[in-house]
Amino acid sequence: xxxxxxxxxxxxxxVVLGCILSGLAYFIGPKRYLKEKMDPYECGxxxxxxxxxxxxxxxxxxxxxxxxxxxxxVFLYLWARSFDQLxxxxxxxxxxxxMILVVGYIYVxxxxxxxxx
Amino acid sequence: xxxFYFVPEVLFYILSGLILLSSVMxxxxxxxxxxxxxxxxxxxxxAALYAKLDAHFTAAIQVLVYAGAIVVLFVFVIMLLNLxxxxxxxxxxxxxxxxVLLITLVGFAIIGxxxxxxxxxxxxxxxxxxxxxELAGGxxxxxxxxxxxxxxxxxxxxxxxxxxxxxxCVMVAKKDKVLGAAHHFRGxxxx
Amino acid sequence: xxxxxxxxxTSLLQWNQFTVDLVSFVVKFAILAGGLLQxxxxxxxxxxxxxxxxxRRRGPNRVGLFKWRLYGLLQSLADTIKLIFKxxxxxxxxxxxxxxxxPVFCVFPAxxxxxxIPYGPDLNIFGYTIPLSVVRVDVGFLFIFAISSLAVYGxxxxxxxxxxxxxxxxxxxxxxxxxxYEIPLGMSLLPIVLIYGTLDLGKIVExxxxxxxxxxxxxxxxxxxxxxxxxxxxxxAPFDLAEGESELVAGFHTEYNSAKFAAFFLGxxxxxxxxxxxxxxxxxxxxxxxxxPYESLVAMLGSPNIAAIVGVLMLLLKSMFFMWxxxxxxxxxxxxxxxxxxxxxxxxxxPIGLANVVGTAVVLAVLRFK
Numbered sequence: 110x111x112x113x114x115x116x117x118x119x120x121x122x123x124v125v126l127g128c129i130l131s132g133l134a135y136f137i138g139p140k141r142y143l144k145e146k147m148d149p150y151e152c153g154x155x156x157x158x159x160x161x162x163x164x165x166x167x168x169x170x171x172x173x174x175x176x177x178x179x180x181x182x183v184f185l186y187l188w189a190r191s192f193d194q195l196x197x198x199x200x201x202x203x204x205x206x207x208m209i210l211v212v213g214y215i216y217v218x219x220x221x222x223x224x225x226x
Numbered sequence: 227x228x229x230f231y232f233v234p235e236v237l238f239y240i241l242s243g244l245i246l247l248s249s250v251m252x253x254x255x256x257x258x259x260x261x262x263x264x265x266x267x268x269x270x271x272x273a274a275l276y277a278k279l280d281a282h283f284t285a286a287i288q289v290l291v292y293a294g295a296i297v298v299l300f301v302f303v304i305m306l307l308n309l310x311x312x313x314x315x316x317x318x319x320x321x322x323x324x325x326v327l328l329i330t331l332v333g334f335a336i337i338g339x340x341x342x343x344x345x346x347x348x349x350x351x352x353x354x355x356x357x358x359x360e361l362a363g364g365x366x367x368x369x370x371x372x373x374x375x376x377x378x379x380x381x382x383x384x385x386x387x388x389x390x391x392x393x394x395c396v397m398v399a400k401k402d403k404v405l406g407a408a409h410h411f412r413g414x415x416x417x
Numbered sequence: 418x419x420x421x422x423x424x425x426x427t428s429l430l431q432w433n434q435f436t437v438d439l440v441s442f443v444v445k446f447a448i449l450a451g452g453l454l455q456x457x458x459x460x461x462x463x464x465x466x467x468x469x470x471x472x473r474r475r476g477p478n479r480v481g482l483f484k485w486r487l488y489g490l491l492q493s494l495a496d497t498i499k500l501i502f503k504x505x506x507x508x509x510x511x512x513x514x515x516x517x518x519x520p521v522f523c524v525f526p527a528x529x530x531x532x533x534i535p536y537g538p539d540l541n542i543f544g545y546t547i548p549l550s551v552v553r554v555d556v557g558f559l560f561i562f563a564i565s566s567l568a569v570y571g572x573x574x575x576x577x578x579x580x581x582x583x584x585x586x587x588x589x590x591x592x593x594x595x596x597x598y599e600i601p602l603g604m605s606l607l608p609i610v611l612i613y614g615t616l617d618l619g620k621i622v623e624x625x626x627x628x629x630x631x632x633x634x635x636x637x638x639x640x641x642x643x644x645x646x647x648x649x650x651x652x653x654a655p656f657d658l659a660e661g662e663s664e665l666v667a668g669f670h671t672e673y674n675s676a677k678f679a680a681f682f683l684g685x686x687x688x689x690x691x692x693x694x695x696x697x698x699x700x701x702x703x704x705x706x707x708x709x710p711y712e713s714l715v716a717m718l719g720s721p722n723i724a725a726i727v728g729v730l731m732l733l734l735k736s737m738f739f740m741w742x743x744x745x746x747x748x749x750x751x752x753x754x755x756x757x758x759x760x761x762x763x764x765x766x767x768p769i770g771l772a773n774v775v776g777t778a779v780v781l782a783v784l785r786f787k
Contacts, residue, residue, distance in 0.1 A: 115552045123525025134505035134676035172299040173395045175596045182603045189610035191370035209385040213392035222396045286559035294566025
């Protein structure tokens with residue numbers, strides 16, 4: 110049997126389970142509307158009107174660096190799978206690959222792009 | 227599966243239909259986060275298509291890198307920019323636009339099937355059939371061996387590309403550091 | 418495409434490989450799903466009694482049946498019933514679709530990954546071998562990482578859809594934390610692939626046939642890195658700043674109550690279990706019994722099916738050890754500050770992970786290639 114048929118079935122089950130749980134309270138619980146309940150929660154005080162929040166660009170940097178190192182990890186997985194057959198030559202090839210990326214990583218660290226203050 | 231003969235073809239059409247549908251939803255959704263989630267769905271179906279072609283490695287990587295990293299980046303940026311849906315103009319198809327879209331799609335389908343029909347039948351030498359791939363050690367192994375021997379230079383160039391991307395994004399995001407101020411995104415419209 | 422579109426339905430009525438696979442899948446999955454759904458109630462009880470005992474107090478011990486106290490075991494049942502019947506307050510301005518959809522993104526990845534783990538050696542019933550993993554893909558590890566990277570969406574969407582800027586901040590921080598620790602997590606399992614030469618989890622378990630071939634001995638640094646990243650991925654233990662009680666209220670799930678909160682809880686505990694099971698599979702020999710290789714186990718017990726049951730119990734035991742570790746660490750260590758957390762992930766874990774891979778590769782090359 111195609112190995113992905115169970116994957117699809119389990120996926121559908123997981124989604125349905127999530128939806129059931131999500132909808133359960135909506136349908137079962139009581140509904141008593143009070144305006145104060147609908148306000149966003151801010152530790153009990155009335156809402157400090159949302160001035161524009163400054164979100165940091167650090168999140169963007171983290172996400173991009175995550176993508177790039179994720180791609181590197183994927184290539185390393187490919188190499189690890191065929192490590193035995195590739196021998197020393199493969200090790201050298203991948204060492205070059207990793208070295209180039211280590212240069213990039215050192216640049217990032219020295220430039221302070223990973224500082225969270 | 228000897229039981230159902232026609233399932234592979236039907237599955238392909240179903241998946242393609244879902245992919246096209248998700249793509250249309252990506253483009254026409256009013257809320258950018260909705261677009262991003264439909265993009266995840268779209269990429270997931272593309273991965274399913276890869277899996278159907280027995281390219282298991284590519285399918286896993288499609289979900290891992292594309293749907294699980296790149297679209298996460300999109301979602302982060304959307305949330306950072308905090309765009310309100312009312313601020314965006316919704317995409318509504320007028321009758322004329324819908325007709326043009328339909329004709330374009332039908333045209334693509336016709337051209338594609340013509341090209342496919344007249345393509346040379348010969349299998350490119352060096353490609354393996356599905357059974358041979360299993361014997362050779364599985365999809366990932368074959369891809370790995372091929373990549374580190376025949377396609378070594380693209381692999382090393384990929385690392386240079388990634389290095390370029392790292393340097394570029396750090397320079398873009400940290401550019402104001404040179405001027406002495408930290409660079410922040412301003413959140414969106416006031417309440 | 419042949420002209421015969423006939424469906425040979427009669428072959429569905431006999432026991433052949435396809436129908437055996439189908440039926441065994443349904444049975445396996447039913448058992449697994451049922452088991453996974455029992456984990457949060459049990460864990461909630463453990464999570465309250467164990468730290469209580471660690472802190473020299475009693476914890477909940479009143480909820481019982483009629484007049485038996487039962488050590489408070491029914492506390493979880495009471496909690497579940499309460500959670501389901503609570504009123505669900507959907508905040509003003511919360512996104513109509515994603516507010517309700519976000520918990521789903523937290524639930525289904527955990528279940529999907531749980532299916533990829535080999536729970537025991539193959540069963541042998543009437544000549545058909547039935548593998549004891551619900552899903553068997555040959556890109557084992559990559560499948561697991563691919564699906565677990567989808568769990569980030571649950572966290573991000575939850576905070577964003579709540580129309581609460583503290584939730585949004587909390588969810589962004591939690592998502593950034595999760596993605597930052599996904600890389601060292603992936604890299605820590607690379608030496609395992611190098612050593613055992615395969616991505617398939619079933620084969621990795623089979624390769625750990627003797628006690629000293631366990632992953633914990635062949636790749637000790639990987640174990641260390643994996644365990645630390647395991648805590649960070651599930652937003653638990655010292656890395657739970659984004660949802661810790663004293664920070665940002667409850668972070669990304671502040672505006673969620675009753676059953677949706679239960680859904681997040683379910684997702685968190687199931688993914689804890691799944692990562693524990695993964696750690697047991699890769700580093701602690703999975704279903705292998707220590708010092709007893711599979712063949713002698715079968716010889717001792719007489720039938721491979723009984724050996725399979727023993728294997729499943731062994732794996733559960735090892736996973737429970739890691740779950741215990743989760744709770745132990747949570748109530749022992751103080752919380753990391755967010756910038757310490759991110760620095761740890763990027764500036765410490767990533768280089769160490771990379772050095773681990775390179776070092777293992779060099780050592781293996783010297784040992785294997787001469």
